[in-house]
Amino acid sequence: MRLSLGPILYLWSRQTIEDFYQQHIDSAVDVIYLGETVCAKRRSLKPAEWIELAKELAKSGKQIVLSTLALIEAGSDLSSVRQLCNNGELLVEANEMGAVQLMADQKLPFVAGPSLNIYNAYTLKQLHNQGLTRWVMPVELNAETLADILSDAESLGFRDQIETEVFSYGRMPLAYSARCFTTRYRNISKDNCQFVCQDYPEGLPMDSQEGEAFFNINGIQTQSGRIQHLLPHWHQMQELGVDLMRISPQPQHTGEIIKRYNEVIKRESQDTDIQQYLSAPACDGYWRGQSGMDYIATSEQH
């Protein structure tokens, strides 16, 4: 089992982004994904600058992957994605089918991000034929379905040619819209958004009227209000053949989370508790085949 650091999902300043990667380039993660996946208007780094930063980080020896936008609307959005796909050097995480096509055109390998709908091994095989070498399971699937998909991939003869990654820690991306919910909250128009999502480096919690953490607003993306935490299930993942556990960057404590995850998967510790680092309740329901917001695991499950 290895660890990956997912793309930053929030709008952080250029300085914060550079500091963040400086801080984590020597951490225990093997793979780092970077790029703007949520909103094309965000320009702390332009596509060319993401590529430049990625190439710089790649000198560390870690695998650096450029992640593409999950929702393409305007022609200019597609140009940004094309720029990343044509970077000429680094692996790309395709987050919608357009990026898949752009990579397949060049006969280059790609990672299928969590917002690509891969629910069965037949779909996985089609994408593998186009160059998929790794996939991040859609967050709403569970352990049993993953086992079935990988077993079918075995029967279809390509299981050993792909890696599997699971979104294991962080607020899960759940939906995308043309509409920006952060500007809606601030009563301003999306066209004149003034980048107000920069005021919410971990998104805007959206609770039920009874104060229950439900969703989290992040511009045009809606995230889980609770924080996915699958470390207690890592052993089961290992047995199923999961290669990578993804940790999604948060403004606070990402380093401590990586350290805790790493100690457990390296069997240096069995302490999976991260309570002190959480800004919202944890959840693991999707993995167990329940509602995504459910949570039961509190200690390592064998």
Add this chain to the structure above:
Amino acid sequence: MKLVCPAGNYPMLKAAVDNGADAVYIGFKDDTNARHFAGLNFNDGTAQKAVKYAHDRGAKVYVAINTYPQPAGWKRWQKAVDVAADIGIDALIVADTGVLAYATEKHPQLDRHLSVQGSATNVEALRFYKEQFDIQRAVIPRVLSMAQVKQLADNSPVELEVFGFGSLCVMVEGRCLLSSYATGESPNTCGACSPAKAVRWVETPTGMETRLNNVLIDRFNADEKAGYPVVCKGRFTVEGSTYHALEEPTSLNTLELLPQLQQAGIKAIKIEGRQRSTAYVSKVVKVWREAIDSCLNNPQAFSAKSQWMQDLASVSEGTQTTLGAYNRPWQ
């Protein structure tokens, strides 16, 4: 520009055909389609009857097999594709790449449309489906503005179909997991959003509460009409303010954009609402038939008649209708 209309059962199909639908789309009685609701949809026998009724009157029948099969259910999706082909339907409406691959291989002669649940919003994504599965048409998500629809249509390798009327999803279709996060079931996995079995209506001294898997979705005063607790349409609290944080209950109506859609080269207009009634289908199809004919006859002179708009408003969910993303009212 063709008119594609919903039918959740045989009487609705007849109503759609009788009122001028060019094509009617239906689904089977299981989770292979995105309107998997109790009491709705077609078994093999009624589907066959539906095809005969439509074909006898010059209308086409499309079958939506537009959810995402997991391995345990794969055979149901295969069977749905095979049955649809056997009974002589005119096109499949598919979202899942694996199902598209199966249909292309097994029934190459049967037309394939990419469902709105396939979330293709750009020319490269459309090219993927065209090159891999030779799709004839794609239904595009309701997130693009009119200018973006036009740009896409100018460059699209396949015919485009857009939504004209009905309930409005504020999220990109096929990429919304809010329902399974709350209830364990989503449109992608189960063909259901905010499923009825997770819903509770609770009378309280101050009014009605609606809950989804016990989470409070909304609270209504005695003078408010309590709406079904669709997960994105509740009133939630953000930094102390309680409001419709994601979406107010509204309906989509793009009737007045018909000349622009026609000029953009849009090949078909889709009406939403397989879960609605026969009366809904009759009324909506009749209006849209007249409107499309009027637009095709003389696009320059086209204007949305007030009677049409009144008729459509009378069957809209929520109290207001909107052009949705087409004119980006929120921008």
